[in-house]
Amino acid sequence: MNLHVPALTPEAAPVRTTCPYCGVGCGVLARPDGQGGASVAGDPQHPANFGRLCSKGSALGETLSLDDRVLHPEIAGRRASWGEALDAVAEGFRRTIAAHGPDS
Known part of the structure; x- marks a missing residue:
């Protein structure tokens, strides 16, 4: 099996994902920052949140680092x-x- 997995670099396209915090399931666009973290924005095309994120969803990118955990x-x-x-x-x-x- 020969799979090609694109590198996740800051120049990579955002990854569409779902916020894990509550049951709403807001759409999130995550873009890797090249240092193990990611910038996070609401997905304007997602019907649950239309690009808006609450304070927890907006801070989602800050939870990716293990430094302060x-x-x-x-x-x-x-x-x-x-x-x-x-x-x-x-x-x-x-x-x-x-x-x-x-x-x-």
């Missing part, structure tokens, strides 16, 4: 295992319920 659980600023993190959350819930009741 938390990729592993942390407890008090140190990396923790998922089990340790879940235990810490469960203990926090137990303390809160003990102190403030089951509806807290």
Whole structure:
């Protein structure tokens, strides 16, 4: 099988896609910025949004970079295992319920 996949460069045509945030399914035009991110605009031909995007959809391009994302659980600023993190959350819930009741 010999597939030709065009390079996604800043000069590439925008990619038509759908905003993932809510159930409306707004049309999005994403254009790669050449640095791992993309510029995002509403798709004026899409019948759900006619080119308009809400604040979440407009910021979609800012979510593509991994630089500022938390990729592993942390407890008090140190990396923790998922089990340790879940235990810490469960203990926090137990303390809160003990102190403030089951509806807290």
